Amino acid sequence: MTDLVPAILGLPAGWTVRLPTSDDVPRVVRLLQRHREVAGGPPRVDAEALESELVGRGSWTRRQFVLRDPQGEVAGWAGVHDRAAGRTDVDLVLDPQAPDDDAVASAVLRWIAQVAGQVAAERGLPATRLDALAYATDERQQRWLGDAGFELARTWRHMSRPVEPAEADGHAIPVRAGVRVRTVHTHPDGMPVAEDLRTVHLLLEESFADHFNSYRESLAEFLARLGEGPGHTWDHWWIAEIENGDDWLPGGALVGTVLPENADGFEGTYVEYLGVHRRARGRGVAKALLGTVIADAARRGRDRVGLEVDAQSPTHADALYASLGWRTGFEMQSWQTQVRAEPAP
Numbered sequence: 001m002t003d004l005v006p007a008i009l010g011l012p013a014g015w016t017v018r019l020p021t022s023d024d025v026p027r028v029v030r031l032l033q034r035h036r037e038v039a040g041g042p043p044r045v046d047a048e049a050l051e052s053e054l055v056g057r058g059s060w061t062r063r064q065f066v067l068r069d070p071q072g073e074v075a076g077w078a079g080v081h082d083r084a085a086g087r088t089d090v091d092l093v094l095d096p097q098a099p100d101d102d103a104v105a106s107a108v109l110r111w112i113a114q115v116a117g118q119v120a121a122e123r124g125l126p127a128t129r130l131d132a133l134a135y136a137t138d139e140r141q142q143r144w145l146g147d148a149g150f151e152l153a154r155t156w157r158h159m160s161r162p163v164e165p166a167e168a169d170g171h172a173i174p175v176r177a178g179v180r181v182r183t184v185h186t187h188p189d190g191m192p193v194a195e196d197l198r199t200v201h202l203l204l205e206e207s208f209a210d211h212f213n214s215y216r217e218s219l220a221e222f223l224a225r226l227g228e229g230p231g232h233t234w235d236h237w238w239i240a241e242i243e244n245g246d247d248w249l250p251g252g253a254l255v256g257t258v259l260p261e262n263a264d265g266f267e268g269t270y271v272e273y274l275g276v277h278r279r280a281r282g283r284g285v286a287k288a289l290l291g292t293v294i295a296d297a298a299r300r301g302r303d304r305v306g307l308e309v310d311a312q313s314p315t316h317a318d319a320l321y322a323s324l325g326w327r328t329g330f331e332m333q334s335w336q337t338q339v340r341a342e343p344a345p
Contacts (some may be wrong), residue, residue, distance in 0.1 A: 009110070011103075012104060014069070019065055022054075032050070034095055035094070037096075041135045058228040061224075063119075064080070075095040076094040083217075084217040085218075087217075088119060090112055092108055092112070092132065109148040110148075113339045118341075118344045120341035126340065127340050130336060130337050130339060132150060134333045154310060158328065161327070163302055163303055164298065179240060180288075181292045182238065184239060186235075198219060231258040236258070242283055250277070252288075253273070259306060269305045270307065271293060286317075287324070
């Protein structure tokens, strides 16, 4: 790969690429930190999550490489993530001081489009959508994506709420009558009951069906993807039920993960997904789920709950979070384009 890929990419003279190894984890962590300092992102990088993506379970659905500049230093990381049928995520990070960065980015994005087309062909699809992220203040990354044919699709707010020990009693956000929340049922060995996993998956699929970013993901893909992260744990999967006569029906679901320790030594909780089924909207289900995750975080001695929200959400979810104490730390943009399936030569 070291000999072949540069010729395919058309990288500037002196640039080389190779597959990432475990030794690259601290190098890419430093690369991301330098990038975020300039681009306006959060300074702390989750090294454990990055290791999973580079060489662990998260690498299994990625085709990626690290880039070395003419001095032989790791100055970039790029890859294609086969996330689901018709959905391909893009990774591209270059050191802010990298020489010929515009030419490198252009070459890498051409390679990404080519490989994404091959992934679509392997899946038997006519095309796939490419999704790339850029910090809202990162004009360099935005320029690269625009020049490569991507279009700005959405802005996402990354919000965080402090958690106080006193909130462990669950009274931070009162639960309305006719709503109850529970974790997914588990077997004696701690593994979740299959029926609850199907319920969470179906609730989230149907909750986001009217969202601009909606796409169908099989249960197997959903579980495999969420299980890749080091913060995954089954006791952070909750189901909200609503009273319907003599029955209780699933009305919403929340999937959380564990955030690594911050500079003060406290872990946090992150809300990966929160969805409310149409039949349950307007009954306080989202607040009940949020109150549950806040109380759970407080009981575990954590100091914050983070989440990401669509700034243009038709349900105005960001306003709900703000009213409950969440504040925006930074914003990211979602850039998208379509590529046709092209079988590998």
